[in-house]
Amino acid sequence: MHAVVRRYEGVTDPAEAGRRVNEEFVPLIRDVDGFVAYYFVDAGGGVMLSTGVFRDRAGAEASTERAAAFVRDRLAELLPQPPQVTAGEVVAHS
Secondary structure (H helix, E strand, O other): OEEEEEEEOOOOOHHHHHHHHHHHHHHHHHOOOOEEEEEEEEEEOOEEEEEEEEOOHHHHHHHHHHHHHHHHHHHOOOOOOOOEEEEEEOOOOO
């Protein structure tokens, strides 16, 4: 399995970002081959985190491409800074 974590800072409206992600992005990410799970977290202080888990690296990479396009097209005013992206193989899980 592979995971991708994105950290967004300077979020201007976490509630609206969460609504758009839930209603519009989750269906897009769910269609990525190898999709296992996705979470979008309001960490407070204008910080939001997304975590996606996929069966393979290709799915994780595809999710990053879809996320970048979605943020550009639907969330740019709410997530004004590019995310810090961390990705890699899952080496332990439950």
